[in-house]
Amino acid sequence: MTDAQETAADTSLRTTGGGPPDDGGSSAEKAPIPLLEPREGIPPVIADEAALAEVIAAFAAGSGPVAVDAERASGYRYGQRAYLVQLRRAGAGTALIDPVACPDLSDLGAALADTEWVLHAATQDLPCLREIGMVPTRLFDTELAGRLAGFPRVGLGAMVESVLGFVLEKGHSAVDWSTRPLPEPWLRYASLDVELLVDLRDALEKELDRQGKLEWALQEFDAIASAPPAEPRKDPWRRTSGMHKVRRRRQLAVVRELWQTRDRIAQRRDVSPGKVLSDAAIVEAALSMPANAHALAALSGFGHRMGRRQLEQWQSAVDRAKELSEAQLPAPGQPVTGPPPPRAWADKDPAAAARLATARAAVSALAERLSMPQENLITPDTVRRVCWEPPESVSADSVARALSGHGARPWQVELVTPVLVAALSA
DSSP: OOHHHHHHHOGGGOSSOOOOOOTTOOGGGSOOEEOOSOTTOOOOEEOSHHHHHHHHHHHHHOEEEEEEEEEEOTTTSSSOOEEEEEEEEETTEEEEEOTTTSOOOHHHHHHTTTSEEEESSHHHHHHHHHHTTOOOSEEEEHHHHHHHHTOSOOSHHHHIIIIIOEEOOOSOTTSOTTOSSOOHHHHHHHHHHHHTHHHHHHHHHHHHHHHTOHHHHHHHHHHHHHOOOOOOOSSGGGGOTTGGGOOSHHHHHHHHHHHHHHHHHHHHHTSOHHHHSOHHHHHHHHHHOOSSHHHHHTSTTTSTTOOHHHHHHHHHHHHHHHHOOGGGSOOSSOOOOSSOOGGGHHHHOHHHHHHHHHHHHHHHHHHHHHTSOHHHHSOHHHHHHHHHSOOSSOOHHHHHHHHHHTTOOHHHHHHHHHHHHHHHHO
8 A cells, every 4th residue: 555545544644535536537526635744753853873874774675766855945054955855765664864963875875776766856956965975876756747747737735736636734845944953843844745755756657658758757867867967157146136237347346246255255154145145235236336335335235234344344345346457357248158049039140030930839839739848848948059050951860960969868859850850941
């Protein structure tokens, strides 16, 4: 009996009648079942090496896929490290691990190396899991599976409710998970996040198979699991919110100096950069170019409860930007690799603009027929690159090679090649 079936049979875990939707999709006739408690209760948080060794042994001896989730403290702490790791596997139950107390989980990762990991929105959790030594070789992403299967809402709660007929507890996803000790309601929420994840995986696998999309999904999961860590962003300060208002190079230098100063302080204090200084305040200072700390204090985001020493620190950053030579000032924009923005195509290359318009319409129509988001059928960037620089001789083979060269998976190449050949030949 699966977790879902056991939970449905246990009336102490729900407040209303009903059960999971049957294979005929009769969920509309049954009230969804609120999950109030994990099946075996809330497990203790693993916070020492001896307890971790027991968990590793238990999960290594378990069977089937392992559900994995991680909680971060986005908006509270610097970076995206994990502050709680949740796992569930048949034969092992649920485990909650504190990666602050147990920062090296590579032995656990090794014990599960040959196991399929089930994650929801895997690309969000994999970076922080990699930092603590947990790297899957095989995975199943329930969020991506939902997108490929055509579900309109693919959040974990929405998927569990629509596919399995249960309602997960809400309200703790955005809390400060670096809090210690973690409150019991948060631990209950974290445990329930992996309670039915394998059941959801099994149901989605059947649905993808029914739609003839299972092989597509498996190719996507393999691509995620085999992808190398993302390269650090170049000039991350350029992503400051409100940068579109900043046009002069000297003002860009102010943004850069303030952003880098803020980042150093945030990293040293281990707090979110936005809690040190807001993006809006950085842009305001860049546009105003204050002459001194007194003028800076008059700007929004600086005057309220900010001490003299802090003001002088920010003003020093502004002054450093003012003192830079012209050669040291940042360029107005980052070097562009690949096609220009589509809005400029009509002027730069009208023929390419026409190709892109035709290709976009064709890809959109195909995605609609397949009941999946257009960006999951093929990335918009790939379509732009092929339309901007199409093969010299347009054919199925040449277009397929171009798509593969831009990272498209075999299933995407097979489906998209015919519509792009038609668009490029029009």
